[in-house]
Every structure is written in C-alpha cells, then in structure tokens.
Amino acid sequence: MGIVLYALDGCPYCVNVHDALSEAGVDYETHWVEPLHSDRDEVKRVSGQRAVPVLVDEDHGVTMNESENIIEYVDRTLAR
Template sequence: MANVVIYSTGSCPYCVRARMLLEKKGISFEEFRIDEKPELRPEMERLSGRDSVPQIFIDERRIGGFDDMYELDMDDELDPLLGLS
C-alpha cells in the first residue's frame, strides 16, 4: 500500500471528500490538520507550493487537492498510485 498524507482542516468540504474517497477505497492515510496545528501550514506550503487545503501526497508525490485526486480516479490512474491494481 502507498503512503498517503493529507494536509487538511476539519471544516473544508474538499478535505471531507478526499477523506471519504480514500476511506471508500480502504486506504489508510496520515492527516495533518492545519486548523489544529497552524505551525504545520508553512511545511505544507513548502512541500506543495500551495496555500489551500487539502494538499494530498501519495508516496511523497504531490497529487494536489481533491479535484486533482478525483480526476486521477476518473482516469483510472489513482488506484495504481495507491497500490490497488
């Protein structure tokens, strides 16, 4: 299985959707809530080059946000990245 990391907040609807998609696929992930630990925001911005959430990484590869991950799923490219195919 892939190592999945999500930088998120509790109230962001796209963060909720990202978590739901990964949970539906049975993928465990490490989540860093920048609303609870704002000191992690600079790390997220440095790693992703973005300041919005969610920021999703699979095996240290920046995927982007939920829309980017969903597009990979629709193109049948997400499962191989997650080690599901």
C-alpha cells in the first residue's frame, strides 16, 4: 500500500488526519503507535521524530508530520 499513517488511538490530531484521508477517498493503512514516546521506534525510524501523526506516501517519496501540513497535502495532492 502506498499511504501509511502512523497514529495514536485517542489523538485528536490523528483523528483530523483520518477524517481528511477518508473524506478525500484515499486508501491508506494505519499503523497504531505506543502511547509512550520512548516506545515509538518505528515512527522515529521513518520520520526522524517520535510525534504523531506521521504520513508516509511511498508513491511520491513523501514523509511528513504535523496534522495541518498533512491535511493540506491530502487536499492538494491525494484527493480524488
């Protein structure tokens, strides 16, 4: 799958990104992360930091964080 979202259950910023992806009709996979920042090694490996949400668009070679930036990217680049 080309789009992966790293998210934390209960995170309002992650919910906003989920909603934007769904509304845009984007197929994506969610990787749920651990609540403790120190346990988020996979997020650190792909993005260089441990905060979520993080979107990885493998098809376009894009990895980004910050929900507002991700939502703008979804609207501009991925929306069908």
